[in-house]
Amino acid sequence: MIQEIKTKLDPRLARIEGQVKGIRNMVQEDRYCVDILLQLSAVISALKKVEDMVMENHLNTCVADAMRSNDGDEQKQKVGELMDVIAKFRRQ
Secondary structure, three states: OOHHHHHHHHHHHHHHHHHHHHHHHHHHOOOOHHHHHHHHHHHHHHHHHHHHHHHHHHHHHHHHHHHHOOOHHHHHHHHHHHHHHHHHHHHO
């Protein structure tokens, strides 16, 4: 993974971790369900942004390297992996 992406992801993931801990506390404190749902939505949105960043990194590194190589098997493998991931995203 590109160091710049790692550097950007770490604070995002730390913030998400804090949000999840906050949600756990909200549940333990019997907070209003709608408030919990709103916080869950915020965490899901934040995770989707992280997901986008990791996908972009993967495309710019692993997939791009495979496409530049002369290794047809590696190219097929990366395309297959990518298609599997995209199929999982579409089911969400």
